[in-house]
Amino acid sequence: MDAAEALRELTELSSQIESAVVLGADGSVLASTHEDSTRAAALASSTLELVGAAFELNTQRLEVTRVEVELEDGALFVLRDGGRTIAAITGPDPTSGLVVYDLRTCLHGIAEPEQKKKRRTVRKAKEEDE
Amino acid sequence: MRKLVRLAVLVGLAIWAWRRFAGPSGPRERAGVSYADGSSVVLEPGSVGFERLASIARAALRP
Numbered sequence: 711m712d713a714a715e716a717l718r719e720l721t722e723l724s725s726q727i728e729s730a731v732v733l734g735a736d737g738s739v740l741a742s743t744h745e746d747s748t749r750a751a752a753l754a755s756s757t758l759e760l761v762g763a764a765f766e767l768n769t770q771r772l773e774v775t776r777v778e779v780e781l782e783d784g785a786l787f788v789l790r791d792g793g794r795t796i797a798a799i800t801g802p803d804p805t806s807g808l809v810v811y812d813l814r815t816c817l818h819g820i821a822e823p824e825q826k827k828k829r830r831t832v833r834k835a836k837e838e839d840e
Numbered sequence: 841m842r843k844l845v846r847l848a849v850l851v852g853l854a855i856w857a858w859r860r861f862a863g864p865s866g867p868r869e870r871a872g873v874s875y876a877d878g879s880s881v882v883l884e885p886g887s888v889g890f891e892r893l894a895s896i897a898r899a900a901l902r903p
Binding site: 752753756759760763770772773774776777780782784785797799 | 869881
């Protein structure tokens with residue numbers, strides 16, 4: 711499943727998520743629910759800024775895997791896994807556990823085809839060696 | 841038995857009244873960060889970390 715397809719599935723499944731964006735390891739936008747690329751870029755920029763600020767909070771400089779900020783007007787969730795980052799905006803008072811679960815499922819949905827491809831490549835290389 | 845029921849009702853009413861009039865009102869603001877080693881931190885309004893994260897999130901939430 712590509713990133714755009716995974717995001718489409720995510721917004722269909724979760725009624726709480728208003729908008730979302732998937733970023734690659736280099737911070738580039740892989741997919742977004744925003745049709746307007748300027749808004750997608752703005753959300754991507756805020757996501758990277760949030761991850762940077764969260765990173766600076768830790769004195770041991772550990773990699774940030776999740777950030778969630780719940781405010782009166784809504785909430786911003788950021789999840790990082792396997793080099794990819796997903797960010798989502800929800801309305802006020804979201805069910806954070808459910809949102810995080812949906813975001814993680816979405817990220818894993820994107821990652822799976824590449825992992826399968828890698829495994830297949832390794833198996834093929836072994837077969838060739840034999 | 842009747843006294844026990846009356847006591848239970850009174851306790852229930854007292855808890856309801858406490859939550860209704862003295863409990864936190866409106867949506868609660870908070871921020872949480874998790875790290876690769878499994879550790880996590882929850883930031884409450886008023887802390888420097890929360891205000892930094894909240895200002896970034898507010899900008900993102902603005903349509």
